[in-house]
Amino acid sequence: MISVKNLNKIYPDNFYALSNISLDIKQGEVFALLGPNGAGKTTLISSVCGLTKQTSGEIKVSNFDTIKDYKKTRSLIGLVPQEFPLENYESVLNTVNFSRGLFGKKPDENHVKKVLQSLKLWDKKDSPIITLSGGMKRRVLIAKALSHNPKILFLDEPTSGVDIQLRKEMWEMILNLKRSGVTVILTTHYIKEAETIADRIGILNKGELILVENKENLINKFGEKTIIIEFGKKIYKIPKQIRAFDSFITDDNLCLVIKKLKNQKDVNITNIMKVISELEIPIIDIKTEESSLEDIFLDIIN
């Protein structure tokens, strides 16, 4: 659906906002772009949407070039920006109708009503935007982006500053859009968000796309499983057979921590437990912990 090839965005002071980015996004998937502040997430989105002029490279949307065939590509895209760039004194209905018209579509009361109802904004249709809460303004922006039936929806940090309930409602809305065939690309700082709704994850850092991976693969490939064995007596030495793994004894000498990558097949839990039982030290508890996407993200970025 979206194909980015060797995309560069270089500012006059020789700052590389995007450095040789190549990326393919499939139709109907939810793609999450993660990265610290200033990583280039918004610049990448802006380049696809036509808000930023790329220095070099090629971007295609549905096989149309975003520069040569900008009218075709832009009509397929809806964009929800990070901030609240809205006309404060305009009513919700008028601003959504304006967006639909701006994207070349004839007025369609039923569609606009459906969009506003799905975002729980129909009751507020005649309210000036200035009277709405932050969460409602965010939904108005989504309604504007959906007003022209886009095939691709860009959401730039859609849930920043919204409460947990609304965040979950937005996740549900995104998954509904995915079910209806819309391709969703979102940037987020909430790793949990990407973990919950994304099919694939891309990690940007300092303008470089350092990783693109299916969410499950990413967790399997980079995730760790930690086994924590708590003893009834102090332990001072890691058994020889376990030293081969990434393991250590805690400072109070009461716990043995063994780490394994999730894809590390040669680690056999049964063998580990056999070695531990041979120590003849009473075991109080055995815990296992799995690294979250957040841990993986921080590891990769660092």
Next chain:
Amino acid sequence: MNLNSIKAIYKFEMARALRTIMQSILAPVLSTSLYFVVFGAAIGSKISTIDTVSYGAFIIPGLVMLSVMTTSVNFAAFGIYLPKYNGSIFELMSAPISAYEIVIGYAGAAASKSILISILILLTSTIFVDFNIKHPLLMLLLLAITSITFSLFGFIIGIWATNFEKLQLIPLIIITPLVFLGGSFYSISMLPELWQLITKFNPIFYIINGFRWSFFGTSDIDLFTSLSFIVVFLFICLAIIGLIFKTGYRIKG
């Protein structure tokens, strides 16, 4: 041509004027009417005719032009500056619409509003002054060309401006003085020779006099020279706008 997009911008801008009807429409009509009362009815009664035209009637084309030029520039400049100011220009820049379609929407709405105001001013002036328009179709044509040209100029100012002060700068310190010194209230023949020469360097002088010709069939300069000035200015504005969109000046990162 993406007519739905142009229509959306046009309707949105017209709705903004209707929402602020007192400030956008009635205030310019009222302030120009005060000129008719002061210059036309009060002072004008003490001044003899100019080229067989009563002074009250003589100043009507100049006052209408003053209103057309300032309102066209202001409407178009604010129209494009506000989305820049509140950030909603992102939507315009990411929409499937060409640069010229955007300009048609914004400048078209600004020109329509200023033409509406001009017609209201003309209607109001009939209360204070007795006059006839000799070439009404030509008058409407000149009104349309002038309002479109100055709307384009306003669009450029709106893109150029980085704050509200800059937005007001050119209309206040350039356009208004040039209109006042461009023969709105007097004939060039009433000035000393040096001032007559200086006035001839004022482009607004030619535009006002062309418009006056459409009213009375007589003015300080001929119609062709006047039309040439306004058409040249129109093309200069179009060229600058073309350059703005080509380079993304102050609108694209």
